[in-house]
Amino acid sequence: MSEGYGRAFIYAILVHVLVLLVLGISFDWQLIPSNNHQIDDKKVVQATLVDEGKVQKELDRIKKKEAARKSAAKKEKARLKELVRQAALAEKKAEKKRKAKARRLVELKKKQALDKKKKALEKKRKTLEARKPAERKKKKLTKKKKREQIEKKRKAHANKLTAQRKRRQAEKALQALLRKEQLQRQAQGELNRYEPLIRQRVERFWIRPPGAKTGLKAVLRVRLTPSGEVLTVRVVQSSGNAIFDRSVENAVKKATPLPLPSNPELAEFFSVIDFEFDPQKG
Amino acid sequence: MRKLITTTLLGIGLQLWVCQTMAILKIEITKGVEAGVPIAIVPFAWQGEGKPSQDLAKIIGDDLVRSGRFESIDKDDFLSRPHDQAGVKFKDWRLIKAEALAVGKVQRVGSNRYQVQFQLFDVFKGKQLAGYRYVVKAKQMRKVAHQISDIIYEKLTGEPGAFDTRIAYVTVEQSDSGQRRFLLQVADADGHEPVTVLDSGEPIMSPAWSPDGKRLAYVSFEKRRSMVYVQTLADGSRERLADFRGLNSAPAWSPDGKRLALVLSRDGNPEIYILSPRSRQLRRLTHHHAIDTEPAWSPNGRHIVFTSDRSGKPQIYRIAVSGGKPQRITFEGEYNARASYAADGQSITLVSANKGRYRIAVLYLRQNAMHVLTEATLDESPSFAPNGRMILYATEQGGRGVLAAVSADGRVKQILRFLKGDVREPAWSPYNRKF
Numbered sequence: 001m002s003e004g005y006g007r008a009f010i011y012a013i014l015v016h017v018l019v020l021l022v023l024g025i026s027f028d029w030q031l032i033p034s035n036n037h038q039i040d041d042k043k044v045v046q047a048t049l050v051d052e053g054k055v056q057k058e059l060d061r062i063k064k065k066e067a068a069r070k071s072a073a074k075k076e077k078a079r080l081k082e083l084v085r086q087a088a089l090a091e092k093k094a095e096k097k098r099k100a101k102a103r104r105l106v107e108l109k110k111k112q113a114l115d116k117k118k119k120a121l122e123k124k125r126k127t128l129e130a131r132k133p134a135e136r137k138k139k140k141l142t143k144k145k146k147r148e149q150i151e152k153k154r155k156a157h158a159n160k161l162t163a164q165r166k167r168r169q170a171e172k173a174l175q176a177l178l179r180k181e182q183l184q185r186q187a188q189g190e191l192n193r194y195e196p197l198i199r200q201r202v203e204r205f206w207i208r209p210p211g212a213k214t215g216l217k218a219v220l221r222v223r224l225t226p227s228g229e230v231l232t233v234r235v236v237q238s239s240g241n242a243i244f245d246r247s248v249e250n251a252v253k254k255a256t257p258l259p260l261p262s263n264p265e266l267a268e269f270f271s272v273i274d275f276e277f278d279p280q281k282g
Numbered sequence: 283m284r285k286l287i288t289t290t291l292l293g294i295g296l297q298l299w300v301c302q303t304m305a306i307l308k309i310e311i312t313k314g315v316e317a318g319v320p321i322a323i324v325p326f327a328w329q330g331e332g333k334p335s336q337d338l339a340k341i342i343g344d345d346l347v348r349s350g351r352f353e354s355i356d357k358d359d360f361l362s363r364p365h366d367q368a369g370v371k372f373k374d375w376r377l378i379k380a381e382a383l384a385v386g387k388v389q390r391v392g393s394n395r396y397q398v399q400f401q402l403f404d405v406f407k408g409k410q411l412a413g414y415r416y417v418v419k420a421k422q423m424r425k426v427a428h429q430i431s432d433i434i435y436e437k438l439t440g441e442p443g444a445f446d447t448r449i450a451y452v453t454v455e456q457s458d459s460g461q462r463r464f465l466l467q468v469a470d471a472d473g474h475e476p477v478t479v480l481d482s483g484e485p486i487m488s489p490a491w492s493p494d495g496k497r498l499a500y501v502s503f504e505k506r507r508s509m510v511y512v513q514t515l516a517d518g519s520r521e522r523l524a525d526f527r528g529l530n531s532a533p534a535w536s537p538d539g540k541r542l543a544l545v546l547s548r549d550g551n552p553e554i555y556i557l558s559p560r561s562r563q564l565r566r567l568t569h570h571h572a573i574d575t576e577p578a579w580s581p582n583g584r585h586i587v588f589t590s591d592r593s594g595k596p597q598i599y600r601i602a603v604s605g606g607k608p609q610r611i612t613f614e615g616e617y618n619a620r621a622s623y624a625a626d627g628q629s630i631t632l633v634s635a636n637k638g639r640y641r642i643a644v645l646y647l648r649q650n651a652m653h654v655l656t657e658a659t660l661d662e663s664p665s666f667a668p669n670g671r672m673i674l675y676a677t678e679q680g681g682r683g684v685l686a687a688v689s690a691d692g693r694v695k696q697i698l699r700f701l702k703g704d705v706r707e708p709a710w711s712p713y714n715r716k717f
Contacts, residue, residue, distance in 0.1 A: 191307065199309050205379075208314030209439065210351075210671075210691050221306070243440035246404070250381045251314070253406045274308045281312040 006098055010091050017084040187269040190261045194270065197259040206251035208279055209243050216244045217278045220252055226267040228257035236274070248277040316693055318353035319438055321346060322380040325357060326400070327365035330390030336423040338398070338430070342384065345431035345445040345472060348696050349672055350689025352438075355380050367401055367410065375405040382411070382438055384430070394419050398426050402434055411437045424474055444667035444713070447471045449674055450479070450489040450498055451685060451708040465703075466500060468515065471667070471674075471710070473685065473698035479513060480520075487707060490533050490542075495712045499523065499533035499542060510544055512559070523559055534577050534586075536603075543567070543577035543586055554588050556603065567601060568608065578622040578630075579603075587611070587630060589619040598632060598645075612645060614652045620663060621645075624670035624690075631664040631673050642675045642688060655692035665710045666690075676706045 219237035222230060233252050238245055252275060260267040323343045328334045339357075346352035357363075361374040365387045375383050386400030395417060402412040412433050416426050425446060432443030453465040453476075466480035466489060480486060484503040491498060492512075499512045508530045513520035524530040528547035535542055536556075546555050554567040554577045568574040572592035579586055587600045590608070598621045599608035612618040617635035624630065627647075634643035634654060642656040642664045655673065664675040670690060677686050677697070683706040685698045 195307075195309060199311060202309070202311055203313045204315065206311060206314035207317050207319050207381075210316075241440070243438070246381075246407075247314075247319075248311070250319075250406050251311075253376070254379050254381070270307060272306050274306050275311055276308060277311045279312055279314065281310065 006095075010095060013087055013091055017087060183265055184269070187261075187266050190266050191269070194259060194261060198270075198273070201258055202251055202255045202275060205254040206277070207247055209241075209247050215280065216241050217276070217280070218245055218248050220248060220275045220277070222252050222273050222275060224258060224260065224267075224271055224273065226260065226264040226271070228260040228267070228270075230256035230258065239277075244277075248275070251277075316691065318347065318351055318694070319381050320353045320355055320379055321382040321384065321434070321438070322355045322360060322375055322378070322405075323357075323384045324360065324363050324365065324386075326385075326398075327387035329387060330396075334388055334423075335420050336427065338386065338388065338400075338423065338427045339384075341424060341427035341472070342431045342434065345428060345443075346434060348472065348687055348694065349435060349443075349445075350691060350694030351435065351671070366399070367403075367413075370403060372403070372405055372408045375403075380405050382434070384434060386430075388423075391417060396420065396423070398423075398430075400430050402437055424470060428470065428472070439671075441671065442669050442713070444669040444672065444710075445471055446714050447668060448495070448711040448714065449473070449685070449708050450491065450711065451676075451705050452486050452489065453702070454683075454704040454706070455702075456704075466498070466513075468498075468711075479515065479518070488532050489707060489709045490535060491709055491711045492535050493537055493539040493712055495714060499535065501531050501533070510542075524557065532576050534579055536579050537581055537583045543579065545575045545577065554586065554601075567603070567605060570608075574599075576620050580623050581625055581627040587621045587623070589621065598630070611647070611650075612652070615643075618643075622665055624666045625668055626670055629670070629690075631666055633662055633664065642673060644673070644690060644692075653692060655688045655690075656686075656695065661686075663707050663709075665708065667710050668713045674708045674710045676708055 216239040217237070218235060218239040221234045221236045223232045225231055230253055233249050235245055235249065239248075258270075258273075260270050321343075323339045323346075325337065325339045326334075343354035347354050355378060359378050361377065362369065362371055364370045364385050366385060370383065370385065372383075381404070383403040383405050384400060385403075386398065389397045389399075391397045396419070398416045398418060400412075400414055401410055403409065404411050414430070414433065416429075418426050428446040431445035435441070435443030435445065447470075448468050449471055450466065450468050453467050455463045455465060457463065461483070464482045464484065464486045465478045466482075466486045467476045467478050469476035479498065480500070480502070482502060482504050484506070486503070487501040487508075489498050489500040496516065497512055497514050499510060501508050502511055503509075505525075509522055510524035510530045510533045511520050512523050523533070523542065524544055524546065526546050526548040528550075529552055530544065530546060531552075532545045533542050534544070540560070541556055541558050543554060543556050545552050547553070549566070551571055552573045552575050553569065554574050556565045556567055557563070567577075567586065568588070568590075570590065570592050572590055574588055574590045574592075576589040577586045578588070584603055585600050586603055587598055588608075589596050590599050591597070592599075593610065596617050596619045597610055598612040598618050600611050601608040612621075612632070612634075615634040615636050617633075617640075619633050619635075621630045621632040624644075629644050629646045631642060631644050633640055634652065635641070639659045640661055641654050641658065642661045643652050643654040645652050656675070656677070658677050660678040662676050664673045666673055672690060673688050675686055675688065676683050678684070679697065682704040685705050685708050686695060687698065688695045
């Protein structure tokens with residue numbers, strides 16, 4: 001609003017100055033010659049009427065007047081010019097000032113707006129910031145809760161599975177044990193049947209060293225395959241006599257394979273046998 | 283949950299029960315077989331020109347089998363025939379159930395010089411038990427073989443072998459003209475390589491080895507009556523030890539070789555005397571009107587066993603060398619004679635007769651138990667091998683006397699067939715000196 005007014009004011013001044021200028025110039029340009037011409041005419045007329053001295057005096061006075069007038073005009077013109085210039089300068093300055101002011105204003109406004117925006121942002125940020133830990137906490141909490149829930153679920157499931165598995169295992173073990181027991185009972189029967197067969201076979205291969213009755217005794221631990229092949233023979237109790245020990249070791253090794261039940265599950269009960277060689281008892 | 287616990291507990295309980303009943307099966311073996319240890323003796327490799335003079339593997343196998351402690355596996359059953367450790371695959375020998383394996387080779391290393399190498403393996407343990415190398419002359423081949431037999435025997439039985447020993451015996455030869463010759467001979471323990479020590483037209487009896495194996499005492503009738511001589515084998519030199527009036531017989535060396543027990547009838551009745559050759563000291567040990575004869579020293583030198591018929595029939599008595607009252611030690615059988623000790627002093631071998639059948643028996647002194655070992659009817663003159671595991675004796679086959687050996691357990695008997703003529707009165711030497 002004030003902007004528009006300011007500008008109009010400046011224009012008004014400018015138009016005045018221009019009119020003044022044009023007037024001044026034309027005045028000066030028209031005035032002087034016409035004046036001169038008029039003056040010339042009058043002078044010419046008057047010259048004829050007035051005596052020379054008077055005329056001269058008049059002329060000088062006119063000339064002086066004219067010169068004074070001219071200088072005054074000139075002065076006036078300069079003063080006007082100066083005035084206009086000063087007005088223009090002032091206008092320019094004002095304009096500049098106004099503009100600067102306007103700019104400042106704009107800038108201020110801008111800045112204010114920016115500041116406002118910034119502030120708002122900051123505020124937002126701050127609120128956001130302020131909200132964040134809590135939120136995070138909250139989020140975390142929910143996440144944790146969720147996780148815990150899942151874990152709980154998983155655990156429950158796993159527990160269930162383990163329990164199931166354990167139960168199944170226990171059942172299985174029980175079954176195996178029952179089966180074993182059954183086998184054991186069967187094996188006892190087989191044992192009664194096979195023990196003499198095994199003993200007879202080893203006896204058949206034991207070349208008893210002469211004089212072995214004189215207190216020699218040895219125990220061998222023998223490992224067998226399910227088919228009765230002798231895997232290892234270890235002297236667990238030596239007779240103290242190398243020849244006697246060798247004779248009993250060789251007896252078992254030569255007796256391979258030993259007669260075992262054909263059912264490998266039953267044969268397992270015969271996988272380790274301790275042979276006690278004690279000729280005194282014979 | 284409760285079910286689970288119950289099941290588990292039940293399971294554990296069962297496990298414990300099964301574990302307890304699952305104790306290792308125990309089988310007691312009280313009987314074995316009285317058999318020889320099966321051994322495989324691979325024919326020795328011969329590296330040289332021509333053919334080897336002796337089959338070492340066969341000599342060794344025969345030795346071991348004769349002892350009764352071994353069975354030599356037929357070489358046709360062998361799956362391979364290695365000559366040194368590099369070629370031995372134990373699996374091959376386990377398959378044919380050989381417990382021991384002997385391999386070796388003979389290599390000519392000079393004129394009449396041979397290197398004999400041998401190795402003995404435990405088949406089931408898969409390891410070497412012995413390995414030896416000898417350099418010998420051709421005529422020592424049999425001796426090397428016997429020494430190898432001794433090593434094998436000792437490694438596998440834990441007792442010294444007695445194969446590298448000798449026997450002395452009397453051979454009676456009858457010429458076409460009907461004349462009889464009596465030869466005192468010495469041979470290897472297997473009867474090979476006989477050497478005549480004394481050749482006589484009159485009977486020779488009762489050869490007896492000195493404890494060092496260098497001399498023989500014997501009875502010779504070369505002067506038309508019995509006299510006791512001692513002869514050194516190395517140079518054949520001999521001396522007359524006893525030429526007392528009457529009977530001079532049955533010499534027996536004391537274990538220290540310083541004295542001899544013998545039977546003299548210088549006092550009218552056959553009695554046991556002890557003679558110290560160096561000092562010519564003579565001491566009468568028995569005083570009985572019955573016949574006392576066939577003395578033999580105990581290995582510790584403290585006792586003498588002898589045959590006496592003081593109870594009516596011949597029985598064995600024992601008397602302290604220092605003197606005293608003889609004790610009868612045989613009560614089984616109607617006739618017991620010709621006793622001699624085993625080297626361990628635990629048993630004596632003798633001739634035991636029942637119902638006119640004369641057999642070789644062993645009397646176990648501690649148990650006072652008599653084991654009759656032979657089954658013929660005219661077995662005589664038993665003597666123990668120096669290791670006490672075999673007994674050499676004389677028997678009759680096809681109308682002539684032969685020598686035979688029986689294992690001390692009576693299980694293995696073998697007649698030494700290669701000896702020519704009518705052979706009797708054998709005596710087993712003490713251990714030989716080694717090379």
